[in-house]
Amino acid sequence: MQGSGGDQEFLALERELSVLLRRARASSGEMARALHPELEPAAYGLLVRLEDAGRQRATDLAAYFGVGKATMSRQLRALEELGLVAREQDPADGRAFLVGLTPEGRERFLQVRDARREQYVRKLAGWDRGEVAELARLLNQLNEGAEG
Numbered sequence: 001m002q003g004s005g006g007d008q009e010f011l012a013l014e015r016e017l018s019v020l021l022r023r024a025r026a027s028s029g030e031m032a033r034a035l036h037p038e039l040e041p042a043a044y045g046l047l048v049r050l051e052d053a054g055r056q057r058a059t060d061l062a063a064y065f066g067v068g069k070a071t072m073s074r075q076l077r078a079l080e081e082l083g084l085v086a087r088e089q090d091p092a093d094g095r096a097f098l099v100g101l102t103p104e105g106r107e108r109f110l111q112v113r114d115a116r117r118e119q120y121v122r123k124l125a126g127w128d129r130g131e132v133a134e135l136a137r138l139l140n141q142l143n144e145g146a147e148g
Helices: 005-035 041-053 058-065 069-081 103-123 129-147
Strands: 085-090 093-101
Touching: 005 041, 005 103, 041 058, 041 069, 041 085, 041 093, 041 103, 058 069, 058 093, 069 085, 093 103
Parallel strands: none
Antiparallel strands: 085 093
16 A cells, blocks of 8 residues: 555655665664674674673673673673673672673774764764764664663
């Protein structure tokens, strides 16, 4: 069934998000390889979350990303084997563990993140800072809506 004229905005949104997501996946792969040649692209997002939110339980990370505990455990184990994250007992609950960036993991991540930010600065050099802030605000609003 053909969408009505009012649906054109949503069709355009879907089209642009598809392009953005395809490019973001490719970019995450590049970022992951720059951080460590053996790092899976999906694991880069885990490092972003750990840098932003600090040490967390694996179950909280799995819930945040909407993946199963087994998937999260596998990704965290790979990051741990590469020396990028470490687990330590949760002081609030001795049965649980918190996962956080190692000093080496943080240093490598920040180098790659800074390089990525420079790419954004170059690509959006013609944009007004207010437009960049508005885009970030709208994307955050979209992400927040996806969580609910």
